Amino acid sequence: MLRDFFSKKKRYASIPSQEAKQDVPEGLMQKCPNCQKIFYRKELNRNMNVCPHCDHHHRMTAYERLEHLFDEDSFVEWDKHMISNNPLDFPDYEEKLEKDRLKSDLNEAVVTGKAKLQGFDTAVAIMDARFRMGSMGSVVGEKIANAIENARKESIPFIIFTASGGARMQEGVLSLMQMGKTSVALQRLHAEGGLFISVMTHPTTGGVSASFASLGDYNFAEPGALIGFAGRRIIEQTIREKLPEDFQTSEFLLEHGQLDKVIHRHNLRSTLATVLDIHSPGGEE
Amino acid sequence: MMKHVLEFEKPVMELRDKIAELKRLTENSEMDLSDEIQKLEKRLEKLETDVYDRMQPWDRVQMARHPERPTTLDYIENLFTDFLELHGDRLYGDDEAIVSGIAKFNGTPVTVIGHQRGKDTKENIRRNFGMPHPEGYRKALRLMKQADKFKRPIITFIDTKGAYPGKAAEERGQSEAIARNLLEMGGFTVPIICIVIGEGGSGGALGLGIGDRIFMLENSTYSVISPEGAASILWKDAAYAQKAAESMKITSYDLKDLDIVDEVIPEIRGGAHRDIQAQSEEIKQVISQALEELEKLSESQLLEERFNKYKNIGEYTHLDL
Numbered sequence: 001m002l003r004d005f006f007s008k009k010k011r012y013a014s015i016p017s018q019e020a021k022q023d024v025p026e027g028l029m030q031k032c033p034n035c036q037k038i039f040y041r042k043e044l045n046r047n048m049n050v051c052p053h054c055d056h057h058h059r060m061t062a063y064e065r066l067e068h069l070f071d072e073d074s075f076v077e078w079d080k081h082m083i084s085n086n087p088l089d090f091p092d093y094e095e096k097l098e099k100d101r102l103k104s105d106l107n108e109a110v111v112t113g114k115a116k117l118q119g120f121d122t123a124v125a126i127m128d129a130r131f132r133m134g135s136m137g138s139v140v141g142e143k144i145a146n147a148i149e150n151a152r153k154e155s156i157p158f159i160i161f162t163a164s165g166g167a168r169m170q171e172g173v174l175s176l177m178q179m180g181k182t183s184v185a186l187q188r189l190h191a192e193g194g195l196f197i198s199v200m201t202h203p204t205t206g207g208v209s210a211s212f213a214s215l216g217d218y219n220f221a222e223p224g225a226l227i228g229f230a231g232r233r234i235i236e237q238t239i240r241e242k243l244p245e246d247f248q249t250s251e252f253l254l255e256h257g258q259l260d261k262v263i264h265r266h267n268l269r270s271t272l273a274t275v276l277d278i279h280s281p282g283g284e285e
Numbered sequence: 286m287m288k289h290v291l292e293f294e295k296p297v298m299e300l301r302d303k304i305a306e307l308k309r310l311t312e313n314s315e316m317d318l319s320d321e322i323q324k325l326e327k328r329l330e331k332l333e334t335d336v337y338d339r340m341q342p343w344d345r346v347q348m349a350r351h352p353e354r355p356t357t358l359d360y361i362e363n364l365f366t367d368f369l370e371l372h373g374d375r376l377y378g379d380d381e382a383i384v385s386g387i388a389k390f391n392g393t394p395v396t397v398i399g400h401q402r403g404k405d406t407k408e409n410i411r412r413n414f415g416m417p418h419p420e421g422y423r424k425a426l427r428l429m430k431q432a433d434k435f436k437r438p439i440i441t442f443i444d445t446k447g448a449y450p451g452k453a454a455e456e457r458g459q460s461e462a463i464a465r466n467l468l469e470m471g472g473f474t475v476p477i478i479c480i481v482i483g484e485g486g487s488g489g490a491l492g493l494g495i496g497d498r499i500f501m502l503e504n505s506t507y508s509v510i511s512p513e514g515a516a517s518i519l520w521k522d523a524a525y526a527q528k529a530a531e532s533m534k535i536t537s538y539d540l541k542d543l544d545i546v547d548e549v550i551p552e553i554r555g556g557a558h559r560d561i562q563a564q565s566e567e568i569k570q571v572i573s574q575a576l577e578e579l580e581k582l583s584e585s586q587l588l589e590e591r592f593n594k595y596k597n598i599g600e601y602t603h604l605d606l
């Protein structure tokens with residue numbers, strides 16, 4: 001409600017000049033952090049949040065991704081109303097969760113469900129970095145493990161789009177153990193011959209990178225995404241040298257043999273459809 | 286006396302030294318101080334109870350990092366026979382931050398794997414302070430696959446600050462190496478027993494930590510991030526590490542309460558380093574019991590229970606609508 005009010009108000013604002021670019025109104029305009037150009041948000045959204053000038057892949061919300069990649073009206077959501085407790089009684093955690101719920105219109109950092117991609121049934125999990133940096137607590141782990149189990153039971157492929165800063169610190173070691181939970185679930189899917197496609201988006205780091213994100217039968221990534229285990233700052237402190245600019249980018253990982261392919265967002269749907277088709281019994285009619 | 290004294294146990298050590306000195310004095314003189322000594326020994330007993338039975342999380346962090354704390358190789362020596370260390374991942378190299386090999390436990394063939402810290406600077410450099418690179422995890426995986434093939438139970442010892450945060454580690458796929466172990470350990474049809482003996486640091490610990498039984502030595506810790514790391518992120522100041530150690534719930538008893546750890550293995554009063562043999566005996570009993578229980582399960586029961594064990598970890602609520 002409050003947000004609607006503000007975005008309506010902004011409609012009367014004039015297009016900000018280059019000098020005022022620090023205060024680009026959130027709702028209507030967006031600045032590309034890569035080329036510094038300013039666009040109407042709608043224009044960017046029509047282009048799947050890819051910068052029309054420099055091809056920079058802007059963040060996408062979970063529901064935007066569903067809309068752009070999957071067949072219309074095919075999505076049925078799972079575990080939508082699962083929310084985090086504060087198992088360690090961590091100071092301010094509940095307030096932070098509530099704030100992010102209001103900000104993002106999400107209950108947690110991942111959306112899961114069943115959806116069709118070019119006619120193929122899939123179990124899908126899409127992480128959303130707007131919610132607690134996409135960090136993995138009990139709910140994220142449980143929802144992803146459930147989605148994997150559903151894929152196994154229904155014998156349909158599992159696709160994940162990762163976007164996460166890693167562990168949910170406020171859930172401590174429970175957060176760490178979600179790496180185990182999701183990976184053991186993937187083992188069961190794997191043992192039954194199930195297909196798992198991992199698509200890493202910006203950012204995919206820490207415990208998420210070191211669990212399901214890296215365990216796809218196919219590991220893909222969007223261009224320019226940050227992907228890695230340890231943080232750049234910690235590595236630089238440890239080895240006492242400056243890291244190259246492209247360190248831990250999708251392209252860097254591809255070069256080091258850690259990825260099957262880097263896929264431009266505009267080609268993601270067709271590439272995923274190709275993989276699903278190759279794996280579909282008897283192929284597409 | 287002990288070479289390394291932790292801050293919280295200083296009063297104990299001082300009193301011990303005093304008693305030892307009095308004893309030495311009376312040895313070579315006519316003085317009879319036995320009454321005095323007896324009194325002090327009683328006081329020591331009470332002081333030890335006060336200090337060691339009421340250890341705070343931060344005290345346990347210090348104990349888990351104690352320079353004399355027994356390492357994987359110490360326990361291997363005391364728990365197994367015929368240990369044969371095996372090296373290398375067959376892909377890149379041999380990471381000495383992880384030791385692994387075959388051995389017998391009570392006459393039964395097993396595969397043993399653990400993080401390995403050094404006991405001095407020279408050894409620590411060789412072993413990278415017990416912080417593995419991808420090749421360490423891949424060596425462990427190679428030997429776990431071998432154990433699975435030859436139907437040997439796997440026993441792992443966890444003792445690391447974390448996987449090494451370095452450039453080469455990233456280039457060679459630290460994330461993938463750890464992730465792969467988590468997945469594969471979910472599927473081996475032999476019993477897997479994991480014992481945290483020192484610091485269980487994040488994903489680097491978990492990379493050897495998926496099993497049917499998870500045990501922790503009383504003064505070991507298991508955490509998603511070090512207390513210092515948590516403090517610098519949460520309060521922008523590593524000096525709040527003590528506070529973080531409390532908030533993050535990282536002690537063996539915390540993990541038992543969170544239903545992650547199956548059992549806390551009691552430690553020798555004052556820490557495992559006080560008597561490695563007696564400590565090993567405690568561990569031996571726990572492993573024996575676990576193996577006996579797990580060997581009764583069929584392969585499918587074993588996998589089902591392992592899956593459920595991890596599936597059940599976590600706390601959440603379904604919103605009422």
Ligand SMILES: [Zn+2]
Pocket residue numbers: 032033034035036037051052053054055056
């Ligand atoms: Zn741009």
